[in-house]
Structures are given as C-alpha cells and as structure tokens.
Amino acid sequence: MIEKTGSASFETYIMEFPKDKTILNSPKAIIECYKEIPCNPCETSCPFSAITIGPNINQRPLIDFDKCTGCTICASVCPGLAISIRAFKGERATLTFPYEFLPKPKKGAHVNVVDREGSVITQGKVLKVSETKRSNKTAMITLEVNKTYLYDAAGIEVVL
C-alpha cells in the first residue's frame, strides 16, 4: 500500500479517474493527493471553482469533472506535484504533468515514459513543453502515449 511503498497502486489511483470514461474525451485534472495535509492552492487557483477542499484545508481535494476544463493551472501550482491532466485522443492519450528537471525535453522528442514506480512502460511523444511565470520554474510537459497507458503513465524517465 502507498504508505509503505510511496507509490499508489492501480486500485488506488483508478479511484481518482472519472467513472464514466467518456468524460476523458476532454482533458481533466486527475488529483492524486492521497492523504490529508494542510494545503489548498489547487482549490484557490482553479479559475472554474472545480476543486473543493473547504474551510478545513486538511481535507483531500474533490474535483467536479463537469466544471474542469483541463486548463492545467492546478497542476502547475500544486506543491506536491500531485496533479496531472489526462485525456483520450482516439487511439492515443495525452498526459500533461509538472516537470522540474534538466534537461527539459524538446517538443517532438520521443521519450521513455515511466509509471508511478519509475519503471519505463512505454515510449511517448512530447507534444508541448511550457512554463509560465505563475508556475515559477515548474515546466508543464504534454506527452502523447498509446491509449492503453492513460492510467499507468506517470511521467518521463529522468536519467542522471
């Protein structure tokens, strides 16, 4: 379990995805914040009020997929880097996630994609790499992978 290993298992992370998979035909924020900690930037930063934590800032965030537009703001401000934006795209899927390493991959590059344990599970194509003043040195990378990896993909391999 995550409290022993540090990484969420399928049974745990699938709960954060919408039950109706067609919702993911548009990009949606998948929030993987599994334990109560005092924190609420995701709630306060969402321009569409799609995320609720409430007055007790230790509550785990709850997302309203109907309101979420997949704008990626929450993912870029989350101090825990716990949010990714995912969507189906026909036979492919996209995953946008925060990245704070060098070198930053280039648009169009083919990269190794890892799961939540850092193991390479597939190859993906970098569609976009962006950084804003607000995200403050956190780059947002959009990857395209085969749709079977929409749930398991967690980021790109960091090679030291």
Place this chain on the structure above:
Amino acid sequence: MIYADAVIIGAGPSGLTAAKELLTAGVNVTLIDRNMSLGGQLIKQTHKFFGSESEHASKRGIDIKQILLNDLVPYKESLIILSKTTVVGLYKDKVIACLRGDTYFKVKAKTIIIATGASEKSIPFENNDLPGVYAAGAVQTLMNEYGVKPGNEVLMVGSGNIGLIVTYQLMQAGIKVKAILEAAPKISGYLVHASKVRRLGVPIHTKTSIKRALGKDPVEGAILWDLDEDWQGIQGSEREIKVDTICISVGLAPLVELLEQIGAKVEYIRELGGNVPIINDAYETTIEGVFACGDAAGIEEASSAMVEGRIAGLGALRTLGIAQTEENTKVTDLHKKLGALRDGPHGAKVKAGYMKRRVMHD
C-alpha cells in the same frame, strides 16, 4: 553595552514575522543571526510550500524568504540587523552576549524573542562519524546555498519530509539517490513527496535501517538490515549498498541552550522534538518578557513558524506596554490559523505535544 527595546535572536521564518509585527507597531527592533544571510532554513528550500495563501502556499521557500525580508524594508530606519553574530550568552537581566568575528559585545533588551530554530538529530550506528555521513539538511545547504555536490551516489536514512524532499532535490542536482530507508513500518513524510521520488525510481524500504557505514575516509558504502517489531536489526538480513554519501534525516531537536541559560523552564516533550520551553498561549516562556517561537518552541513546519512569530511579536508588544488595537482578535485569529494547519493527521503529534505542554504549564 548597547540598549535595545526588542531583540529577536534568529532571522528565520518566525524571527522575521515577529520582527514585522513589532516594526509595524513602531518598535525599534534588533535582529541577530549567526549566518551571513538571513532567512534561516528558507534559504535552501527550493520546493513549493504547503499551507494556505496566508502562509504563502505554492511559493518556493527561497521566494518566501525574499517576501519576508522585503516586508521589513519599509521599516529599515527602525531595524538593526546584526548578521554573522552568534549569541553566546543570555542572562537573567536580559543581557545578550554576542560574538561577531573577534568582537565581543553585549546588548541589554527590554524584551527578547528566541527564534533559534533546531538542529538535526543523528542515530547511532558503527562509523556514523565518517566524512560523507551528513545530516540531510546539511546536504541541502551544500547544494542549494553553495552550489556544491555532496557526492555522486547517496543513501537517505529517514523518510520524513526532509528526507523525501532532499532526495528529490539531490536528483534535481543530478545526484543519484539509491535508496531511502525508513525504520518504521510506514513512510513518515507526506505521501505526495514520497510519490514524487518513487516516480524517479528511488526505492523506499520501510522497516529497514542502516547497520554500519563502510569506508574510512570518506564513506564508501553501507550495510542495511531489516528491523523487527521491536526496532531491532534482524541477523541474516544484512545487505551491502555502495554509496559515497549517507544522509541522515531522523528528525530535528529544538535549539534551547539560550533558554536554559536564562533559566526558562525547559522540559522534554517527545512529540515536539525533544527539550522545549514551557510557554503559554502568547508563546511567552517562564521568564517574563522572553518569548520563543518557531522550531525553537517545538518542531513543526515553516508555515506554523510564520504564524507563531506573529503571536510572539504581539506578546512582546504587550511587554513593552504598547497597546494594540484589536490585539485579542488578532491573536485569536492567529491561533485559529495554527489550529487549521494542525488539523490533519500530520498535525496530531504536534497537537498532542501542545496538550502535554499546557498541562506542564498549569
């Protein structure tokens, strides 16, 4: 002898917010810190902080430091900063003995706020004194403050927030962390931190500890072993790992020496990190006009330190006889903020520690 109204010892997050509280009320403040740069541990915190907007959530520690320092700039006429100055003695008549290079001098204060922070603990194991065995915060200092790599391959002992976040920062600096060890059955830091390092492929081994460091000068590796239910190493479970740096991240202990010197009551409260001053709700110690806040008053986070500094600042104002409008409302609101920060499972330990301390105080 230099005469001062309010002296704050320690310019970390709680010292800086205490200074602002006093300066905005028109008080002359002397801020003493032993380091070249002010900001305490914020100076090396490159990650984004938690909490809520008022504690600068989602801002990097290094940026929060700048915000807190900028907050003092409008009051620079009333602020004396004594950096590179170590307080070497604190006396009952509120005389503060200082050493700056080779110059020794004394400051007599009307009110003192002790915001000296904490020091990193260690654990006993064979060869734990070898060069290359460093506190995790030390490695963070070396990397983020001085731009120096501590080594190439690291073993991290301890999975609290410091261990997890320093692992992440080591990887950001291009240094491989081969494993994180945690003696307890569960990871002790925030799971979001743990998940970040797991995505980087860093394994976390619970119920595992370090038996021995290998090498002579410096470290060359370590022997790890599994722990049983009684925290004892299990013979036969030993295995070797090759690393050139071992980081120890097993918790912090409040720096209370000055409080002990001045005769403030100090008691051992495990939940707050060790020996802590007995304080009231205004963060005043048992010595009138002497306050303690931040990690020096009990190990917690920077977010709570920033709130506590303000409460101590308001208390110091009362000592100076400076009436504050809506002071009670301010203090109540600040305590509410602390309560909010401590409300989740990670705050349970600190809440228990505060309850013990309240009983000791009464």
Place this chain on the structure above:
Amino acid sequence: MRIKTHPILEFETRKSIPFTFNGNTLYGLEGDTVASALHANGIKKLSESIHLKRSRGFFCAIGNCASCNMVVNGKPNTRTCITPLEENMIVESQSGKGVIL
C-alpha cells in the same frame, strides 16, 4: 564538484578566491564558507577526532554540531561551515583540542 545547471536555482559566476589547506593552495568562490570551498575541491575529511584520531567531516553544515572544527588563520575550534571564505585564508586540519592561549 560544483553544480553547473539547476532547474530551480541560478548559480552566477563568482570571483575565485585562493586559500591554503594544510599548505596547499586551493580555490573557492566568493560566497563560499571554508567547508563548502573544501568540499568543492573534493575534500571531505576536515580534521580528526580528538582521542581516537578518526577522520571527521562536517555533519549539520549550519553551525550547530562543531564536527567541522578546523584551525583557520591560526584560530582553532573554528566552525568552518559558517566561516566565510576569505582571500589567502590559512586553513589547517585540527589535531586534538587546539591551543587557544
């Protein structure tokens, strides 16, 4: 052993500062402490323990533990992790408790 590029921090070019360590000339950078400058030069052993003469380096790096004590410009028991590096500083490993008088 300096970090060249970093995803969050900017390390600007700093002035090179010469100093000696046990008689050998080394270089640190402006802003270094004695301990960070030594470490940047690959030196982790700073002194020896008082009784058993075991190799000692720093531990806490912020001035709390005194593991980093060395003799700096003739002054023993100097906490090198919080001592700013100055040009031509004479840094020596400390053996024993150090003579202060």
